[in-house]
Amino acid sequence: MFDRLPLPSQLDRTIMAGGTIAGLVAAPVLIVLLGLQITGTISAAEMVFYMAAGVVLGGALGAVLIKNIVHASLSLIATLLGVAALYLLLLTEFIALVQVLVYGGGVIILLLFALMMTNAQDDPIVQDGSQKPFAFGVAVLIGGVFVTALLDAQWGDPTAAVIPFVDFGARIFRDFSVPVIIVAVLLDIALTGAFVNARRAEAHDEEARS
Amino acid sequence: MIPIENFLVLSALLFAIGFYGVLARRSAILILMSVEIMLAGVAINFIAFASYLDHDAFSGLVFALFVITVAAAEVGLALGVVLRLFRERRTANVDEANSLKW
Numbered sequence: 001m002f003d004r005l006p007l008p009s010q011l012d013r014t015i016m017a018g019g020t021i022a023g024l025v026a027a028p029v030l031i032v033l034l035g036l037q038i039t040g041t042i043s044a045a046e047m048v049f050y051m052a053a054g055v056v057l058g059g060a061l062g063a064v065l066i067k068n069i070v071h072a073s074l075s076l077i078a079t080l081l082g083v084a085a086l087y088l089l090l091l092t093e094f095i096a097l098v099q100v101l102v103y104g105g106g107v108i109i110l111l112l113f114a115l116m117m118t119n120a121q122d123d124p125i126v127q128d129g130s131q132k133p134f135a136f137g138v139a140v141l142i143g144g145v146f147v148t149a150l151l152d153a154q155w156g157d158p159t160a161a162v163i164p165f166v167d168f169g170a171r172i173f174r175d176f177s178v179p180v181i182i183v184a185v186l187l188d189i190a191l192t193g194a195f196v197n198a199r200r201a202e203a204h205d206e207e208a209r210s
Numbered sequence: 211m212i213p214i215e216n217f218l219v220l221s222a223l224l225f226a227i228g229f230y231g232v233l234a235r236r237s238a239i240l241i242l243m244s245v246e247i248m249l250a251g252v253a254i255n256f257i258a259f260a261s262y263l264d265h266d267a268f269s270g271l272v273f274a275l276f277v278i279t280v281a282a283a284e285v286g287l288a289l290g291v292v293l294r295l296f297r298e299r300r301t302a303n304v305d306e307a308n309s310l311k312w
Contacts, residue, residue, distance in 0.1 A: 043211070043212075045211065045212050046212050046216075049212050049216060053216070053220050056220065056224065056250075057220070057223060057224070057227070060224055060227045060228065060247050061227060063231065063240075063243055063244070063247060064227055064228070064230055064231030064234070064235070064240075064244055064247070069237060069239065069240060072240060072243065073239075073243060076243050076246065076247070079247060079250065080246075080250065083250045083253075083254065086217070086220070086254055087254075087257060089212065090217065090254075090257050090258060090261045091261055092257055092260075092261055092271060094271075095253075095257060095271060095274055095275060095278075098275065098278055099278065102278050102279075102282050103246075103278070106282055107246065107281070107282055107285050110285055110286060110289055111239060111242070111243065111285070111289070113289075114239055114289040114292055114293060115239055117293055117296070118239065118292065118293065118296045118302045126235070126236065126237045126240065127236065128234045128235055128236060129233075129234055129235070129236045129305070131233060131234065132234045134233070135229075135230050135233030135234040136230060136234070138229065138230075138233060139226045139227070139229045139230035139233070140226070142225070142226050142229055143222060143223055143225070143226030143227075146222035146225070146226070147219050147222050147223070150215060150218045150219055150222060151215060151219070155213075155214050155215060157213075158214055158262040158263050159211055159262065160211070160212075160261045160262050161261065161265045163261070163265075163268070163271065167268075168268065168271065171268045171272075172268070172272060172275070175268070176268070176272050179272065179276060183276055183279050183280070186279075186280065186283060187279065187282075187283050190283035190284075190286055190287050191283075191286070193287055193290075194286050194287050194290040197287075197290045197291065197294055198290055198293070198294075
């Protein structure tokens with residue numbers, strides 16, 4: 001069945017290999033989580049959280065570590081969809097839907113387009129900068145400081161509450177109407193800017209050719 | 211019920227991973243992707259606080275919504291700039307975009 005898919009053979013093989021590795025890694029984790037859930041150590045919601053967190057962190061690590069630029073962006077898709085699952089676990093369905101629409105539908109397509117229009121086809125392998133060890137040290141430092149500070153703080157025992165769509169819509173257009181207008185203007189300017197940028201580039205190319 | 215610390219620690223780790231990507235990568239598009247990871251971490255933090263600690267005001271949710279919107283606009287503009295750079299210089303490597311460097 002797979003040889004009939006209209007994919008380039010290399011991408012096809014990569015997806016198969018990546019899926020197999022992900023499945024091999026995820027299967028034992030899933031079994032352990034299920035065992036913990038059945039024995040009552042963690043709740044069902046926590047089990048789903050750990051699964052989504054694994055997808056998010058694994059995808060993010062892939063996106064910053066993988067050398068092949070196309071594979072890194074495919075890995076980013078896993079992160080963004082996992083983040084949508086986390087929003088669902090936080091009981092904010094609206095933000096989860098927006099995340100899937102804007103990131104899964106818009107940002108990823110834009111990124112893949114830009115990759116294909118730059119050097120992804122001839123030279124998909126990128127070399128990272130020489131400041132890698134420094135970057136690693138700073139990232140570990142930041143992560144360590146944040147995590148120790150967060151675990152040290154007293155949060156009490158707060159519980160999440162569902163926010164209905166209707167309330168959210170009413171609040172955002174009544175109490176936050178000025179920020180909404182500002183964001184609308186910002187999007188307008190960004191669109192116009194992108195358009196003008198692309199058009200000038202074309203005119204420039206024609207000038208250079210003539 | 212999931213403890214709030216889980217979400218906060220996850221968002222901190224996501225931010226750190228994205229930070230590493232921003233510093234270590236050299237392709238402009240990969241740096242943009244790392245920035246998206248950092249923004250996702252921040253948005254998870256906002257929404258965790260909004261939904262656990264702040265049931266009546268909607269500030270955290272609105273912040274997260276605007277973070278997503280502004281990130282989308284930023285990606286659109288920045289990718290336009292990257293395409294322009296690639297057309298002029300035949301590279302998307304930020305180390306080679308140094309005309310403004312003194």
